[in-house]
Amino acid sequence: MQHNLSCEQVIALLPFFVEEKLTDKLAKYVNEHLENCPECMEKYLQMKNMLNKLIDTHNIEIENPYVTKQYENFKTNLSAYIDNELDDLENIKIKKIAISNPLARQDLENIYTFKKLLHSSFEKTKNDMKTDYSKVIISNLRQDNKEIDPFFKLSALFFAILSIIIGGIIGFLYF
Ligand SMILES: [Zn+2]
Numbered sequence: 732m733q734h735n736l737s738c739e740q741v742i743a744l745l746p747f748f749v750e751e752k753l754t755d756k757l758a759k760y761v762n763e764h765l766e767n768c769p770e771c772m773e774k775y776l777q778m779k780n781m782l783n784k785l786i787d788t789h790n791i792e793i794e795n796p797y798v799t800k801q802y803e804n805f806k807t808n809l810s811a812y813i814d815n816e817l818d819d820l821e822n823i824k825i826k827k828i829a830i831s832n833p834l835a836r837q838d839l840e841n842i843y844t845f846k847k848l849l850h851s852s853f854e855k856t857k858n859d860m861k862t863d864y865s866k867v868i869i870s871n872l873r874q875d876n877k878e879i880d881p882f883f884k885l886s887a888l889f890f891a892i893l894s895i896i897i898g899g900i901i902g903f904l905y906f
Pocket of ligand 1: 770
């Protein structure tokens, strides 16, 4: 079965064809047309060329202009900067690079975000441990273990005294 796309239809589809975004079926029809139509084939090749150039320059832009010696130096000193281990002059250098170099700025932001994440997960762990610790105290008190840690004994005593005092106050007020 022959699917004859018109030149107009093919040209409308070309941008998608070049980027390989057509369904297999449609791509096949476009391909069939290109093989039989030198004019559309030429347009296709032009477009493909343009896209390749665009991809190339894009890649160069991402990889090169900001990876300078200054930036390499920044990377080396970054963790020392974060940990406040640099002197004032070096600190200013780092700040200057971060202002002028987007790549450096991104690195700095990333490392701060990472630090924050690390810190918050550390805080969370600390809080979890606190909760568990209080659970341990309570379960130890309930078990009335004979080999209780002195600290548990002390806190048990403290709670006992506290409840006597409170109980005394309540008793004094109400009875
Ligand atoms: Zn054509």
